[in-house]
Amino acid sequence: MTEENVERADALFHALADRTRRDILRRVLVRELSVSALAAEYDMSFAAVxxxxxxxxxxxxxxxxxxxxxxxxxxxxxxxxxxxxxxxxLEEIWRGRVARIDALLAFDPEQED
Incomplete structure (x- = not known):
């Protein structure tokens, strides 16, 4: 990954790490909303939203x-x-590691010729 891609991934996952931001994203994916309409949905100040x-x-x-x-x-x-x-x-990397672990656990050195 390039440095630019790493920074982009960091920004994306930072933004998604917060519950309120994930909820805001869900709402604005459904339909375009004003920031003031969004603010009315939360128990926080307009500035915080x-x-x-x-x-x-x-x-x-x-x-x-x-x-x-x-x-x-x-x-x-x-x-x-x-x-x-x-x-x-990331899931593909993880699945590859799990598959290698499974292969190691299934390996029987007594069956090797």
Missing amino acids: QKHVAVLERAGLVTKRRVGREQLASGDVATVRSVAAMLAE
């Missing part, structure tokens, strides 16, 4: 656009898919 949205935006998981005085947020499906691809790659 705005900061969560900013973290998601920096990671590329959310895009914002201004319509009048409102900031509308929507989820970026392509970026979510890239996270899924990263996780699939």
